[in-house]
Amino acid sequence: xxxxxxxxxxxxxxxxxxxxxxxxxxKIVYLSPVSTLDWQDWDREIDLKGNLLAPSFxxxxxxxxxxxxxxxxEDMPLNDWLYKQVFPAEGKLTDEDCYYFTRLAVAEYYAGxxxxxxxxxxxxxxxxxxxxxxxxxxxxxxxxxDFDGGYDDIVRRAEELKDKLDKLPRIKYSxxxxxxxxxxxxxxxxxxxxxKKFSLPVHTHLSETAAEVASCKEKYGVSPVKLxxxxxxxxxxxxxxxxxxxDDEDIRIMKNLNVAAVTNPCSNLxxxxxxxxxxxxxxxxxxxxxxxDGAASNNALDMFRETYLATVLQKYFLGDAVAVSxxxxxxxxxxxxxxxxxxxxGLYRGALADMxxxxxxxxxxxxxxxxxxxxxxAGGRNNVTMTISGGRIVYENGQLTYGEDYDALxxxxxxxxxxxxxxx
Numbered sequence: 001x002x003x004x005x006x007x008x009x010x011x012x013x014x015x016x017x018x019x020x021x022x023x024x025x026x027k028i029v030y031l032s033p034v035s036t037l038d039w040q041d042w043d044r045e046i047d048l049k050g051n052l053l054a055p056s057f058x059x060x061x062x063x064x065x066x067x068x069x070x071x072x073x074e075d076m077p078l079n080d081w082l083y084k085q086v087f088p089a090e091g092k093l094t095d096e097d098c099y100y101f102t103r104l105a106v107a108e109y110y111a112g113x114x115x116x117x118x119x120x121x122x123x124x125x126x127x128x129x130x131x132x133x134x135x136x137x138x139x140x141x142x143x144x145x146d147f148d149g150g151y152d153d154i155v156r157r158a159e160e161l162k163d164k165l166d167k168l169p170r171i172k173y174s175x176x177x178x179x180x181x182x183x184x185x186x187x188x189x190x191x192x193x194x195x196k197k198f199s200l201p202v203h204t205h206l207s208e209t210a211a212e213v214a215s216c217k218e219k220y221g222v223s224p225v226k227l228x229x230x231x232x233x234x235x236x237x238x239x240x241x242x243x244x245x246x247d248d249e250d251i252r253i254m255k256n257l258n259v260a261a262v263t264n265p266c267s268n269l270x271x272x273x274x275x276x277x278x279x280x281x282x283x284x285x286x287x288x289x290x291x292x293d294g295a296a297s298n299n300a301l302d303m304f305r306e307t308y309l310a311t312v313l314q315k316y317f318l319g320d321a322v323a324v325s326x327x328x329x330x331x332x333x334x335x336x337x338x339x340x341x342x343x344x345x346g347l348y349r350g351a352l353a354d355m356x357x358x359x360x361x362x363x364x365x366x367x368x369x370x371x372x373x374x375x376x377x378a379g380g381r382n383n384v385t386m387t388i389s390g391g392r393i394v395y396e397n398g399q400l401t402y403g404e405d406y407d408a409l410x411x412x413x414x415x416x417x418x419x420x421x422x423x424x
Contacts (some may be wrong), residue, residue, distance in 0.1 A: 303333055
């Protein structure tokens, strides 16, 4: 599809310009303040009417099928939440359940201007197929842990998954392990070997809670970051989800081994995990991503909330009103670099055509003193009027436009959630 966007503002890596942008397939092929390209065979012209065309959000940590657990296990400590509620309920899921609960998540992602995610979940083929069928982009892994069997089982399963997932459109296999505390030595050895075999970094939950860190130090004498580094997990780099309780030594290790950090402020607040030291991570040159986590612990898949909280919590945490800028957090939220995505961190020629249109006429966007700051400090999903995923318009003016029967989807998901509740 070829699209022409004109008569509006465009958020580029160098700032906001008044101009025109054109796409061909899934790439941006033209961007200029003044139209000089003689090209008339576009499929659609879109008059922005002074509104903003911005890069879409890249949700850097998700468990998409967890929409079935939204508002299900509330006001509980993390360990009780995970072992008494989440794991037992997940044991009742089928591939079909995960397929449709993922499609429900995608509907929410698109309505909030999200077009890519870094996904970790079981029933991985079904989840990946749901993404592919809706045109959503994802780096996706199963979240390897001890329950997956022994070394040979883990390696064989990973090889099968990679072969299947890498063939799907806008999908890429991600080598993901659940966490240090759910992976014994044999599992860690398998993950380390797979990293070398596939030439892939490893993505994992990392130092999310104080209890997790204390337990690791009691058992191994070192922090989770240092343990995984010693086990060869990060030899080819990686990504740590949460990173709430990393210390200065952990951050040095992460920098030296090219381990990115993904912050999930809503989830970390709700589960009382704490506030990640984002200023320290950014000052050390750590690549930062922003993610929602799953709907079970958030409960909204809303990147506007995440960017706002990520920014203002650092100011409170450090008692410093200039601790972390809105620009830095927004840049992390629209970039997929923390999970390996390239050419998707802004609007420029050759970049992926993953974009969103923001209504600048809305009251919360007035005045236009600093539009970029408005996005973080005042913006919300209600400002999203259009989402473009891979050069394809998937959401426009409150409607999904890729053929989803939303009413039927909701009925199917609610029936499955009720079935699981009754089975438990």
